[in-house]
Amino acid sequence: MGTPPGAAGSGAVPPTRPAQAELPELRIELTPTTVVSTALATMDFTPVHHDPAAARAQGAPEIFLNILTTMGLVERYVTDWAGPRARIRGIDVRLGVPAYAGDTLVLRGTVTARDGGEVTVAVHGAVSIGDHATGTVRLTMPG
Amino acid sequence: MTTVEPAVHRRLAELAERRIELGETRGLPAADPVNLPMIRHWAEAMGDTNPAYTDEEFAAAGPHGEIVAPPAMIQVWTMPGRGGGRPAPTPIDDVLAALDEAGFTGVVATDCRQTYHRYLRLGERPVPGTRLSGMTGPKTTALGLGYFVTWVITWYVADEPVAEMMFRVLKFRPPERGPAAAARDPYPLRPAVGRDTAFFWEGVRQGELRIQKCAGCGTLRHPPGPVCPSCRSTERAHVVASGRGEVFSYVVHHAPPVPGLATPFVVAVVQLPEGVRIVGNVVECEPAKVEIGMPVRVTFREMDDEFVLPVWSPAES
Amino acid sequence: MYSLSGRTAIAGIGATEFSKDSGRSELRLAADAVFAALDDAGVAPAEVDGLVTFTQDANDEIAVARETGIGELTFFSRVPYGGGAACGTVLQAAMAVATGAASTVVCYRAFNERSGSRFGRPSTGLGAEPSSLGAEMSWHVPHGLVTPAAWVAMVARRYMHAYGATSEDFGRVAVAMRRHAATNPAAWFHGRPITLEEHQRSRWIVEPLHLLDCCQESDGAVALVVTSAERARDLRHRPAVVTGAVQGSGAGQMMMTGFYRGDMTGLPEMGVVARGLWEMSGLAPADVQTAILYDHFTPFVLLQLEELGFCARGEARDLVAGGGIELDGGLPVNPHGGQLGEAYIHGMNGIAEAVRQIRGTAANQVTGVHNVLVTAGTGVPTSALVLSTP
Structure with a gap:
C-alpha cells in the first residue's frame, strides 16, 4: 500500500474547532494509482477510470477520477479541517472539467456561514485545465 | 442540427412526464452490509485518516458511539459492482435510452447534491429508491443542444430515509459528425497540448x-x-x-x-x-x-x- | 560611450556556386566556402580562432574547423531564428574581435536547401515539438498555416488592406530583382528577366502571393572573414568596415507569426533594428547608396523600406513604382538580384554583395558607394549591418 493521496500535505487534524475562515489548501497528486484505487474503492468499474485505452477511445487523454471519488475527496478535505467530531450534513457539488491522471487536484475552502455549530464551507477543487468541482459542504461542528 | 423536431421533443417530454408520475422505484438492497473492510479500503484510497470510520476506540468515545461509515460512501454500498447481475430497472433508464435514440448520445454529469440524514452504522443494508424529478430542454449549451435530466435517489434502512442524492446530467448531441461514424484517419496536423494549453x-x-x-x-x-x-x-x-x-x-x-x-x-x-x-x-x-x-x-x-x-x-x- | 562602430571589418568573402543540386555534402559546401573566403582575405586557416554560424546550420563549428585545418578556437557561437541570423553572425564576430575574445572570425552558412531539406515544405511536425516554438506553432499548424509563404501572406494581406497596395506592387519588386540578376553572372537567374505580366500570370502559392513573389530555393554556401579594421587594412582587399551591426526583436515577438500584436502592417523587429543601426552608425537613410534587403518574399521588401525610413508608411509602393529600387534609381536595392534572382543562401550572399559594392567589384556596381545597408530575414527576430568604405 502506497502513501494515501495528499497525506504529506494534509497536516495534523486540529483538536479543537478552528476559528479561521480559510481552510488550508490541499493538493492531491492524481497518480494513476490514486485514480484506479479510488475508483475501485467506490465500486466503480467503468473502464474510463482504470483503463487508459478505454479513456482514450472516448476522447479523454487519460483515465480520470469518478464522481464518487470527487464527493469523497471533498468530504475528506472538510473533515481533515473540521476534525472527527464534526458531522457532515450535505455536499452539493457542481461538476466541471475532468480530473485526469497526471494532474494535481487543488482543494481550497472558505467558511461562508456559521450559525452556532452549523457551518457552511464553500469548496473549490481545481485542476490544471479548470474547475473540477465547485460547491458547498454543510456540517455541524461540536460546540 | 441546432433544433429538435417538434414531434421528437413532444415524445421525449411525454415520456419524461409519465416517468415522473411513476414516482419512486425501489432497487436492490446493498450487496454487502456496511462493513469495516470496505470502509477502510475507501478511507485509505481517499487518504482519509478520520478515526471515526476505522478506530474502534475513538469511535466508542466519539460523537456516534460506534464505528460509522463516511457519509460520502452512501452510493458505494449500492453500486452494481462486477457481479454481472443486471441492476434493477429505474424510471431513468427509458428516458436516457430515448434521448440516445434521438441523437443526444453525449452525457456529462453537471451536479451532485447529497444530503445525509444520519451516518450509517456497521451491519446496516441500505436500499435505494430512484425517481425522475425533471427533464428540461432542449437547451443550447457549450457542448451542443441538450436536455438536462435530474433524478433523486433516496437510501432507506428499513423504511427510514438515511440519505438522498440529487443527480443531474446533460444529455447532448455531440458536435456534428461526418455521415459515417466509422473510424477516420487521424488528422495529421496536431498541436502540442501541454500544461499551459x-x-x-x-x-x-x-x-x-x-x-x-x-x-x-x-x-x-x-x-x-x-x-x-x-x-x-x-x-x-x-x-x-x-x-x-x-x-x-x-x-x-x-x-x-x-x-x-x-x-x-x-x-x-x-x-x-x-x-x-x-x-x-x-x-x-x-x-x-x-x-x-x-x-x-x-x-x-x-x-x-x-x-x-x-x-x-x-x-x- | 563605447561603440562597436568602425572597429571591425569584413576582410574576406567566399562562396560556392549557387545551384539546385550541389552534388556534395553540406559540410563539404561549408569547407569550400570557408577556404574561398580565407583565400580572398589572404588569411591562413591557422590564423582563424573563431567561428559563427546559424542555429539552423547543420555543420558544427568543430566539424568545419576540422575539415578546413582551422586549429584551436577561442570563440564559437550561433545565432537563432532562421534567416534573421545572417547579419547577426557578423555582429557576433565583430563583438568577439572588438573584445579580444577572438582575432579572426569566420561566419558561414551552408546548405542543400533545394536538393535536401526544403524550407518551403509544410512544417507539420513543428506543432508537436515539446518546446516553446512547438507551443507557438500549435496555434497555427492545426489550421494548415504551415509554410513561410503563408505566414508572410497573412501580414501582406493586412498591409494591402491598410494601404491599398496590390499584387502588382509586390510584382514590381520581383521584376526589379530579376532584372538585376539578369546581368549578374553568378545569379541562378542570370539572363532570365521577367515581366510584370508573367508575375501576375504565375500560379498562386498562398494568396495574395504568386509563385514569383517567392524567392527560389538554392544549394550553396557563403563564408565571411571578420577581423579588426586595423588588421583588415593590411589584407588583400579594401576592407568593408562594420559601422553598424545590430539585432532586433519586437515586443510580443513570435517566429514568423506576429499576428497578435499591433496593426500587422509593419515589421516591428525591423523597426528595432533600424533605430539601433542609425544610432550606432551615426548615419541616416540618405547616407546609404545601395541597400541589400532580405527578399525571401516580395511584400516584406516594401515593409522594410518603410521600417528603415527610406519612405513613409504605406508609400513604399510609390517608391518602387517610380523606379526607386532600380540600379539607376534613388536607392538601388539588391544589385546582385537578391534571393529572388541570385540565390537563397539565407541572406549571407547579400552580405557578400555588400562587401563587393564597398570594394567596387560588383557585377552591377553602383557608383559612389560609401555605405551599404544589409538586412536579414524578416518576420522573425532579425539583424542588419551598415558596411562602409574605410
Missing part, C-alpha cells in the same frame, strides 16, 4: 472557445502562456468567448499540398470582441468571398475521432 483544447472538446484570463489582474491573453506578463501571476483562469469575431486578415492556401487539408483552404486571423486575436480556418464560404472585416462565428469541427478544431463560418453582421 490543455485548458484550451479541453474547452474545444466541450464546445467552448476559451481565452486565458489572468486570475491576478484579469488580463485576457491569446495565445496563452504560463505567466501573466502584466502582473507575473501564475494563477490562470479563462473566460469562454462569445464565439463572434471578425476577419482581421486571411490567406488562401493553394500550394504546396498540406496533409489533412484539401486545397484551396482559407486561414484567417480573427479579431474577437473580447480583445484578442486567434488563428483559424474559415469554412462554409468560397475563398473568393472571404474579406477583411467579415463577421464570423466559431463552430467546432471533428477532424478525426478524437481531435476537434474550432473553425469559423460567415455570420450575420
Whole structure:
C-alpha cells in the first residue's frame, strides 16, 4: 500500500474547532494509482477510470477520477479541517472539467456561514485545465 | 442540427412526464452490509485518516458511539459492482435510452447534491429508491443542444430515509459528425497540448472557445502562456468567448499540398470582441468571398475521432 | 560611450556556386566556402580562432574547423531564428574581435536547401515539438498555416488592406530583382528577366502571393572573414568596415507569426533594428547608396523600406513604382538580384554583395558607394549591418 493521496500535505487534524475562515489548501497528486484505487474503492468499474485505452477511445487523454471519488475527496478535505467530531450534513457539488491522471487536484475552502455549530464551507477543487468541482459542504461542528 | 423536431421533443417530454408520475422505484438492497473492510479500503484510497470510520476506540468515545461509515460512501454500498447481475430497472433508464435514440448520445454529469440524514452504522443494508424529478430542454449549451435530466435517489434502512442524492446530467448531441461514424484517419496536423494549453483544447472538446484570463489582474491573453506578463501571476483562469469575431486578415492556401487539408483552404486571423486575436480556418464560404472585416462565428469541427478544431463560418453582421 | 562602430571589418568573402543540386555534402559546401573566403582575405586557416554560424546550420563549428585545418578556437557561437541570423553572425564576430575574445572570425552558412531539406515544405511536425516554438506553432499548424509563404501572406494581406497596395506592387519588386540578376553572372537567374505580366500570370502559392513573389530555393554556401579594421587594412582587399551591426526583436515577438500584436502592417523587429543601426552608425537613410534587403518574399521588401525610413508608411509602393529600387534609381536595392534572382543562401550572399559594392567589384556596381545597408530575414527576430568604405 502506497502513501494515501495528499497525506504529506494534509497536516495534523486540529483538536479543537478552528476559528479561521480559510481552510488550508490541499493538493492531491492524481497518480494513476490514486485514480484506479479510488475508483475501485467506490465500486466503480467503468473502464474510463482504470483503463487508459478505454479513456482514450472516448476522447479523454487519460483515465480520470469518478464522481464518487470527487464527493469523497471533498468530504475528506472538510473533515481533515473540521476534525472527527464534526458531522457532515450535505455536499452539493457542481461538476466541471475532468480530473485526469497526471494532474494535481487543488482543494481550497472558505467558511461562508456559521450559525452556532452549523457551518457552511464553500469548496473549490481545481485542476490544471479548470474547475473540477465547485460547491458547498454543510456540517455541524461540536460546540 | 441546432433544433429538435417538434414531434421528437413532444415524445421525449411525454415520456419524461409519465416517468415522473411513476414516482419512486425501489432497487436492490446493498450487496454487502456496511462493513469495516470496505470502509477502510475507501478511507485509505481517499487518504482519509478520520478515526471515526476505522478506530474502534475513538469511535466508542466519539460523537456516534460506534464505528460509522463516511457519509460520502452512501452510493458505494449500492453500486452494481462486477457481479454481472443486471441492476434493477429505474424510471431513468427509458428516458436516457430515448434521448440516445434521438441523437443526444453525449452525457456529462453537471451536479451532485447529497444530503445525509444520519451516518450509517456497521451491519446496516441500505436500499435505494430512484425517481425522475425533471427533464428540461432542449437547451443550447457549450457542448451542443441538450436536455438536462435530474433524478433523486433516496437510501432507506428499513423504511427510514438515511440519505438522498440529487443527480443531474446533460444529455447532448455531440458536435456534428461526418455521415459515417466509422473510424477516420487521424488528422495529421496536431498541436502540442501541454500544461499551459490543455485548458484550451479541453474547452474545444466541450464546445467552448476559451481565452486565458489572468486570475491576478484579469488580463485576457491569446495565445496563452504560463505567466501573466502584466502582473507575473501564475494563477490562470479563462473566460469562454462569445464565439463572434471578425476577419482581421486571411490567406488562401493553394500550394504546396498540406496533409489533412484539401486545397484551396482559407486561414484567417480573427479579431474577437473580447480583445484578442486567434488563428483559424474559415469554412462554409468560397475563398473568393472571404474579406477583411467579415463577421464570423466559431463552430467546432471533428477532424478525426478524437481531435476537434474550432473553425469559423460567415455570420450575420 | 563605447561603440562597436568602425572597429571591425569584413576582410574576406567566399562562396560556392549557387545551384539546385550541389552534388556534395553540406559540410563539404561549408569547407569550400570557408577556404574561398580565407583565400580572398589572404588569411591562413591557422590564423582563424573563431567561428559563427546559424542555429539552423547543420555543420558544427568543430566539424568545419576540422575539415578546413582551422586549429584551436577561442570563440564559437550561433545565432537563432532562421534567416534573421545572417547579419547577426557578423555582429557576433565583430563583438568577439572588438573584445579580444577572438582575432579572426569566420561566419558561414551552408546548405542543400533545394536538393535536401526544403524550407518551403509544410512544417507539420513543428506543432508537436515539446518546446516553446512547438507551443507557438500549435496555434497555427492545426489550421494548415504551415509554410513561410503563408505566414508572410497573412501580414501582406493586412498591409494591402491598410494601404491599398496590390499584387502588382509586390510584382514590381520581383521584376526589379530579376532584372538585376539578369546581368549578374553568378545569379541562378542570370539572363532570365521577367515581366510584370508573367508575375501576375504565375500560379498562386498562398494568396495574395504568386509563385514569383517567392524567392527560389538554392544549394550553396557563403563564408565571411571578420577581423579588426586595423588588421583588415593590411589584407588583400579594401576592407568593408562594420559601422553598424545590430539585432532586433519586437515586443510580443513570435517566429514568423506576429499576428497578435499591433496593426500587422509593419515589421516591428525591423523597426528595432533600424533605430539601433542609425544610432550606432551615426548615419541616416540618405547616407546609404545601395541597400541589400532580405527578399525571401516580395511584400516584406516594401515593409522594410518603410521600417528603415527610406519612405513613409504605406508609400513604399510609390517608391518602387517610380523606379526607386532600380540600379539607376534613388536607392538601388539588391544589385546582385537578391534571393529572388541570385540565390537563397539565407541572406549571407547579400552580405557578400555588400562587401563587393564597398570594394567596387560588383557585377552591377553602383557608383559612389560609401555605405551599404544589409538586412536579414524578416518576420522573425532579425539583424542588419551598415558596411562602409574605410
